[in-house]
Amino acid sequence: MHHIIDSFVNGALKGRYLTLGLTILLIFFGLVAWKLLPIEAYPELANPQVRVITLLPGKGAEEVERLITVPLEKEMNGIPNQTALRSLSLYGLSVIISTFSDGTSTNVARQQVLERVHEADIPAEAQPHLEPDVGSLREIYRYSLHSTHYSPMGLRAIEQWELEKQFRQVPGVIGVVSEGGPTKTFQVTVDPYKLRSYDISLKDLYEAVAESNGTTGGGFIEHNGNALIVRELGLLHDQQDLLKVPIKSSANGIPVRIKDVATVDLAPMVRRGQVGKDEEDDVVEGIVLLRRGENPSRVLEELNARLPEILKHLPATVELTPLYDRSQLTNQTLKTVGTNVAIGITLVIVFLSIFLVNVVSALITAVAIPLAMLTAFICLATLGVPANLLSLGAIDFGILVDSAVVMTENIVRRLSEDGQKLSPQERLTLLGDAAREVGTPVVFGIIVIIATFLPIFTFNGVEGKLFRPLATTMVCALVGGGLAALALVPVLCSFFMLKSKTVEHESPLVVFARRLYKPTLQWALKHTNIVIGLALAAVIASGFLFTQVGSEFLPHLEEGNIWLRATIKPGSVTLPESVKVSREIRLTLLKYPEVKQVLSQVGGPDDGTDPARFADQEHYVDLKPAREWRPQYHENKELLIKDMRDDLQQLPGVEYYFTQYIQTTLDEALSGVQGSLVAKVAGPDLQELEKLGHEVGRIMAETPGIVDVIVDPLLGQPQLAIEIDRDKAARYGLNVGDLQDLVEIAVGGKECTKVIDGEKRFAVIVRLSPNYRSSEESLRTILVDTPHGGKIPLMDVATIKEIVGATQIWRDGGSRMATIRANVRGRDLAASVNEAQAKVNAELTIPEGYSVQWSGEFQRQREAIHQLSIVLPITLLVIISILYISCGTLRGAVIMFSVVPLAAIGAVCALLLTRTYFSIAAGVGLIALFGLAVKNAILLVSFVNELRHDGHSVYDSVFNGSLTRMRPVLMTAVIAAVGLLPAALSNEIGSQTQKPFAIVIIGGLVSCTLLTLYVLPALYLRFAPNVGRSRKMKPKTEPEQASEPALLSPTANEHSEER
Template sequence: MKLFNKLIKLSIKNKFISATIAILLILTGIYCLKALDIEAYPDFTNPIVQVITQMPGKSAEEVERLATIPLEKNLNGIPNEQKLYSSSLFGLSVIKVVFADGLPSSLIRQQVLERIYQTELPDGVKPVLGPDASAIGEIYRYTIESDYYNPMTLKAIEDWQMEKVFKQVPGIIEVNSFGGPVKTYKVILNHEKVRFYNLDVGEIFDAIKASNSTGGGHYISKNDQAYIVRGLGLYSDIESIENTVITSRNGIPIRVKDVGIVAIEPAVRIGQVGKNLDNDVVEGIVLMRKGENPTKTIKNLQNKLPDIKAQLPKGVHLKPFYERSELIHNTMHTIGHNVICGIVFVIIVLFAFILDLRITLIASLVIPLALGFAFTLFKIFDIPANLLSMGAVDFGIIVDGAVILMENIFRCLTEYKWQLTQTKKEAIIYKAVKEVGNVITFSTIIILCCFLPILAFDGVAGKLFHPLAFTMGFSLIGAVITSLFFLPAISAIYMPVKNIQEKDNKILDKITNIYRKFLNKILEELPKEFLSLVGGMFVVALTLFCFIGSEFLPNLDEGNIWLRVTVLPRSTTIEHSVEVAREIREILLQYPEVKNVISHIGSADDGTDPNLLSNIENMVDLKLAKDWRWKWHKNKQKLIQDMSEKLSDIPGITTYFTQYIQDNVEEAVSGSKGQVVVKIYGSDLYELQKLQDQTLAVLSNVKGIVDLSYDQIIGQPQYQIKIDRVKASRYGLRSDDIQKVVEIAIGGKNATQVLENEKRFDVFLRLEAKDRNSYRKIQNIIVKTPEGISVPLSNVTDISTDNGAMIITRSENSRVAIVRFNIRGRDLGSTVKDAQKELDKKLQLPDEYRIKWAGQSESQKSANTRLAIILPITLILIGVILHLNYKSKRLVLIAMSPILVTLSGCIFALFVTRTYFSISAGVGFIAAIGVSIQNGVILLSSIIRQNKLNTNLISAIEKGAIQKLRPVLTASLVAILGLLPAALSNGIGAQSQKPFAIAIIGGLSVGTFFTIFLIPLLYKITKEIKHENS
């Protein structure tokens, strides 16, 4: 402490240099803040690498067998790999490999690619990696619209023009196209003509594929020049494809146009997008590279947008309907409003208690000084920050040390009033700082100890609250440094040398008189009654805690609704889903609160989000809550409930309500989209379907569970064409000969491409619909033998119908059935607990089958386990630090006694406001305990000091307690009011801060009231016991 005292004296002596350094610290903080990467929403997800394998025409079973399982086998065991999920559905396999946080994307993607190259896959099957983007990487969505161009042309503009220009924007990794008909050159074969010319579709396919090529004849020397020789044979239009020669009969060529027609038509669609009253629009989804700062990337995008729009053909318009910048702006507005109001409240409280403008302003300077210090350290150590966490910073806690210091300086200066000189003033300031410097430093260390264990959180909780711990930690360190070394110097400059006197503060005087009266009564007459009240209150609080309910974290309001609708039966056609999607949009657009509704049917073109055609995902863009009708009263859950009731009138659908980013994050965290997910692991698809159905029936009766949905496993109608190898061998046919005809004739296949400048369009071969749309027609499809004999499929195959797999989901290298649900009108903890009890009682699992709960319930369980460890460790750490200071177990217990009343206040606040206990509230509990112990230390230190000077115990206790009543009340009130705006706010981005703020306000309100009586009383009782024992 001698060194500290010397530095304090030096800073006061060189007061102008100290003030200059303080100004430089604020300016440095502003510079670092501008250079700091601050996100509105943190990226909660670990690094994920997607492996996408497209196998057109293959069933889910074949996709799993031929692609998913071999790839999964090789992708296991990559260093730092944590989880492996996969989905196999018609024509598509998507595997997600989840890695430990903090690994560079380039490294893990390279490791995944190495394993892919080592995997044996069927010919023509080529897995690709998904974009290097995170779950919250979709920062901009738009549609390409025009009154003059048809959707196919707009789709070509999006695919071949927009994607390229958007990728030029720094920070953008990919642009996914969704919806719109893809231009294709279709060769539609007439089966009768094919049969007439004794051909099969395989021959025609091979001819078309072979006839689209170029050749090079090197060069010819002529007249001292080299003429390059080019053989030009590429398709350029419909006519060039029609004139392709398949074979010849008696010298007469048989061309493609002789057996069918060639036309430009849409490709077979795997998805479609509708916007408002338009059933077919072209959408672009702009993805940000993982690790990039959203604010900077969006700014880059907005700067580039005018240039991008200028490159569009005349009459074509780019219309955004989702911009992350709006979310960031709204979040910044909410948090900025809360922060500014909190700071204003802090300053008002300071002035109200001290009634001196100079002291108030000097004490308030600690806020920019501490933040400047914190932002500088953030930049030096390259620590990420986010608005949600930084908005929960309590400036009242930061300013507490400065309040204690400046109050003591003011009190010491007022004792001399008119008798000051500059030298004497500086000496008094030094004495005042020295008097409380130890207490300020010590109490700050205690609060730091409360925030330090927060760094032990991992996963979503860690990513949300680590920045809060760093911000509070750095700010508190900055606050204690600036309070001890800069504020005294500034006080020496700006505090006058005469006419320093404390103004009459009638309110404070009245509070002090009331406090003195009650303190004396409690100390002399009601000690047992007061302690009984404290004990009884704690017991009541613990009882109420059992009825509060719990959740992981409050859902962060994004200002939108993401509505997932499942059309039944799941094997529905895209045409039917389009009709249902239109009806959904019409219903939702009737709400004045809704700006736009965009429906997504099936999957995007790149396969990154695999979905069946029965899946309709709707982006419901909402107006700001302040513009909603009064009957919703800014209550999104009531609006969702009303929407759900109206949509229930549509027959044959199920609904699931969530939010855009939340939906992506939940999928990334648990491997399946859903607030709570039940996973049933097993091997047999039919048994899994049966268990899934039973689980749905059980969960539907649990109170609080809504939006029950599932991934139906079995139910895809199939024509199963089984090759009879014995019959086929009689005709000299191999299995691949028959499979090739089935694939091309029924499903269709791309033979080659037509190049139109920089654009490429597939040439697609298939039989006419009338020749393949029934059991009998399929039987009659011709397969040509090596001898040229035409054989119908029925002669070499057995054709039957059956129900097969729709989608096969895998997790941890096992098949899994998925059931997901939301919770409304009840807390997460008790609902999941009841659901688990019901399933354990009513669901009989076969051997080797098991259930796992995922989603928020899994995250809550993990976080609560850590919180149960962190809280005791925090208390032990504080106890050790207190013992190092007091060297007495008795005094340590007295200093820690406010914990009981503070926890009681936290619990009462949650109960009264009907706020569930969450990780956010738990962190608030820890912070409130820290401030309460700080108040206890201030009171206890003052009482101990007075007891050394005064032999009368009661008198010493009263004098010590009353002397520190103002700083304790001021410190608590500024901490309470500093978070009051966050506790009352309902704006976008306020949800995660609210339980934290409510817990602190409740804890300090009740805790401070009882602490100012409890500390003196316990000191008196223990002192008397000690005296008697001695």
């Protein structure tokens, strides 16, 4: 490998102009790649999912589960690559979520699900359909409609029939969910006593309306050589047409029309939910959905570009108000990352100038940073890997410039020491020697760091999707930075450092450090046992301290909003009552100057894409930038949430759960339930499940650190059960189906046809007047038509009684379950959950056939720790293998490897001092830290080996090598640390996931650098490995020999001879 590296450096210097030309090409393609590179705040974390949504109006949760959910689950079980099957059954709605393994084609998954759905034995009126192919972060844009002229019903029609169509035409948009505002219908309200007077049944009226609306064709006829198409037009257009529909003729031949027995009004469809905003209780909202795999930034850019054209389709009095735009979060996070990057690069250049005392040298070195990043952009764009705030924000520019620092420092030092009396051509030769001299340590150092990132590619699940882009970015950038250091830096030095005499000016900081380092190093080398013993004690102490560091999966990205979920008790609350509570919540939150707007959603959309009960509310609280908050909150959202919670507690019978918008979406996609911590009690009986669920919830609420505990209710929905007596019905010649149809039409209302108005379609609903269906007594007296022409009250053939049934039924893996959702605040996740689990196991007796499972963020953390427990040993094994290849002896490899635990000392202390929990981000930072630490060890030990090859004693080599390499070791460590300093100190939106990564590396570099400069020389001197296959330096020219480090003092030489 040495010869390959030498040839590469020689080729770059010989073809200097070709090297510059290739660099320009790299810059061009890198800028193009950056323009094309997808950038998002968060990568898509959830595995492919397919949702099957089935509406079954009028049916309770139990019937929905029995008739729809269970048959569909039975058919969908066993689909290839399916990893989870969850479902929710509500009043009139079934939603089944099928999750597939990572990498499964969504098109294939959807096709397989569709095939199974068609085979299910479900009622004919049920029409299952698949949700659009969206990812977990589906919502990219929200807006509301306002008008002083149109009612909410009119705005809903505009949204549903005009704006949906316009937004769907934006590339990358797969659908629009319309919420809020009543859906317009034509409601035929029937008077049963008028029907009786005309001897007409409700079924007769229903069929008459259904059959009076349609068109047909009569083929064509020939006329004067032309084919005239025959069309029969019989469509209903308005209320008047409906009123004129004939039902039957009376005895005297006069037709009985709809207007004789019913009224026709424009009325809202039975609503599943309602949207409010600030002080408005009924707002029309549109939610734009992103197609899976699309670039959200690019789609939103196109959407905003088309928005002026879309607005032209609105009536003059209608205004569209944006409520949420995900590009704002992306832009804010990119701004944070960009600021950190700019500060980091500036700090790197400043510290380079301080260390090198040469602005030209500093600028030449800094060139490696943009070239490394442009190389990474090209690789990411080529591989189709999108960039995100973690993969960009956690890049340490000090690491990228590290190789260039070593190269420039060595070139400047050699030209200053040995090149003062040489001609330009001889100086060029010397420059090449200086570049080749550090070429091998540079390459091996890069290989070590890359090797530490390679195991990250083995991560699976969420942690893999989060950190594989980071690893890809870092590996590609390190390759780019290494190529720049080996090729471009020597070439630039040849242009700017040969014409004038290069004089190395040592920084006062370096001079001071060397003066301090020299005597302390001499002491350390005389007392190797003490130094090694102290280092070992520090390592053991850090191991103990690590047990005091809390743990979590990943710090939550600050989104600049609050997503408040409120659950009202009892769960049977009506929509109007829930809307009243929602208004009180909005008004309470709007009292805070920190809040810009509050958007609330009660229940769910009418299409069932977001299943929820009337008792379930979600509030999107848009916050002002933290710097604009009142001083009492110190930009701390937790304090703000605490005050909000205290104020909201004044509303009785409401439970609250605070989180963030994207965070809750990811939680739901990954665990099936909205909650960062979820306990699931599985079993067959709903009453037992609810009892166990409340017991588990009580224990969780009593556990320190666990807050916002909500037990999702399963029972408590009052129902009027109409139980048909088959024997009595048979005596009247009635069957169960006839009676069920009657109740469905009379009480719930049933669509019989649609009125087509241009491109719009509105349902026609037949229903009894409210006076005859709104109480238990009125239901008993509903008239039933018998086949013999008689009319009897419903109570003659059925028993009507009030019972308590299910409000919702959750299922997971084919079993019913109770869910308990919670957050963890003020304590680390692992400790809180472990205590809760221990209490549940100790205090609860779980009946046979029931079980308690824990999921959510805790489950992901446990999986991540398991992967880290595998990856970290592999990383360490790879490192020591590379070290063995580098130095040729196992003893030498172990000595260099000793810097790894030394680096861990500072990492652990930094986590404790900053009160940062150990997370998967900190674990990845630890992996990167090990590579950096070993790279500095290679830099120092390889030079010590070079000196030993030249005939110096072990002591002379260690002492002089450590003094000579002090500056580059110190430089690389300091520059790597300051490159991440902005990320470690930033509190802006988007910085949270970068902080643990940066804190671990900075803390580890501090301890590693200080201890490496003392402990590593002491270990080397104590165990003196053979130099093995280390590279032998070429014979030096006369000037080079003159520049050899000064010999030791007599005392030192004596010590060396004693050894």
